[in-house]
Amino acid sequence: MKRLYSNLTVQVLTAIALGVLVGALFPAFGAALKPLADTFISLIKMLIAPIIFLTVVLGIAGMGSLKKVGRVGGKALLYFEIVTTLALGIGVLVANLTQPGAGVQATAQAVLQDSKQTAEAAKYTSQAGDMNWVEFFTHIVPDNVIGAFAEGDILQVLLFSVLFGLSVNHMGAHGQPLMRTFDRLSHAMFGVLAMVMKLAPIGAFGGMAFTIGKYGLATLLPLGKLMLVVYATMFLFIFGVLNLILRYYNLRLWPYLTFIKEEILLVLGTSSSESALPRMIDKMERYGCSRSVAGLVIPTGYSFNLDGTSIYLSIAVIFLAQAFNIPLSLTQQLTLIAILVVTSKGAAGVTGSGFIVLASTLAATKVIPVESVALLLGVDRFMSEARAITNVIGNGIATLVIAKSEGEFDENRHQLALQGRSVPEELQPEPAAMLPRVERPAPASIDSE
Structure with a gap:
């Protein structure tokens, strides 16, 4: 029983259930718990930049051939474009077949007459007006x-x-002392991440209590068909789609989903795919991907491979x-x-990104009034979990x-x-990255996931 209670998956599931209960029974108190989720997400965010830096540098320096680095990046971007475009097409097709907007015309007109919601929509409209693909790409530098x-x-x-x-790769043997230092720093950062993850149930509880407490389950009724x-x-x-892609490469979907179940539940509780980013790099390495590929594809995918957001x-x-x-x-x-193929790429790292990108798309087409996004304000938070979970799953599959x-x-x-006895790449007898590893005592037992 104690072993079950100490399992992170069980803890997060329990926290989510309690969050729903508290938000439903005590809405004001539940809405006030938002700082719990925000603080946990901030703890994760403080580790994202250093973990990405160390992982990418170690991976690229260990690839050996610079030509290979460009090939991996090119393949990743090509895959991202194909799959996200497919996701967009599927979304349009399903929306035309199911007609989720039919029957909510009265609600739509009532929302537009609500000055508060219209003002909220106008805020996103003003933000969207400044978004364009030139600015997006120049902002990368x-x-x-x-x-x-x-x-x-x-x-x-x-x-x-x-x-x-690339610079360290070019240094060859002269860069090895630096790489050994980075290797130690990488282990230290993932150690900090392990400590932060112990607070995941608190973050999930606060996030779910806030969502239910602030918006209420009754908000879902008029737009239930859309959800x-x-x-x-x-x-x-x-x-x-993603299952067939994995099958083509002789991999199975369900074992993969089981392996990242803790990350899925974390995203469900916090409504933030960023909360799982550092862990996904580590998990994909444990699942069999090389450090170099996982470290390059996962962070890039968070900006260019947003399957859930596209749908x-x-x-x-x-x-x-x-x-x-x-x-x-x-x-x-x-x-x-x-x-949408262009504007969806601007959804990375922007607060309220779903509304901003949606508003920018409506502004570009000039067919649907931009203020209409106010209709989605009440249920967007409930759909953000699905977007974030699909994005996380899709990025792992891309890797x-x-x-x-x-x-x-x-x-x-x-x-x-698959046996539940995964170990990180650096503890393997023959590491994939071609660089000297720091000597360390063999672990007493293999870490269980």
Whole structure:
């Protein structure tokens, strides 16, 4: 019984259930618990930048061939574009077939007449007006490297990490003392992460209590069909499209989902995919991917491989068109997908990113009034969990695909993971990264997941 209670999965599940109960029975108190979730997410965020830096530098320096670094990055970006475009197309198709916006016209008009919600929508509209793909790509280059780390800008940190890793790679043997130091720092950072994760149940409890307490379950009723369609589409995308991708590479979906169950539950409780980012890098390494591939693909995917966000955006736009009786031709819908391919990439690391990207898309198409996003304000928080979970699952699968295609997948480590006895790459007899490892005593027992 004690062993069961000490399991992180059980603790997070219990915390989520208690959060729902507290939010439903004591709404005001539940809404006041938001700082618990925010503080936990901040603890995770403070580790993201250094972990990405150390992991990417160690991975690229250990690849040996710079040509290989470019090939891995190119494959990852190509995969991201194909899969996210497919997700967008599926979202548009499902929204047209299910018509989730039919029957909510009265609610839509009432929402637009609510001055408070319209003002809230206007805030997102003003933010969206400044978003464009040129600004997005130029923003990747930081004005100040220290500032990029301080602000936790994933793309900027990733760019600097790649450049630094390439430089150390070019140093050859002269860079090995630095790599040994980075290796020790990497272990220390993951040690800090392990301590922070002990607070995951508290963060999940606070996040769920806030969501239920502030918005209430009654908020779901008018837009229940939309929520059902979004959740069902993401479920089908994961167990249909992503499952088939894994099958093609001789991998199975369910064992993978079981292996990252703690990360899935963490995202469910906090509604933040960033809360699982550092752990996903470590988990993918334990599941068989090389450190170099996991360290490069996972952080990049958080900006370019947003499957859940893509599905939500495409369904939401069609839903708003239906709710406000605005017919969209096939050409307009194809144009919509093309614009979403670009604007969805701006969803990384931006507060309220779903609304900002949605508003920017509506502003670009000029077909649906941008103020209509106010209709989604009440239920967006409930759908953010589905978006974040799908994003996390999709990024892990992208890492597996790239690792398999590059021959950077360790089947022995994979089998250990399936048996619940996974060990990180650096404890393997023959590490994938071609760099000297720090001597350390053999572990008394293999870590259990």
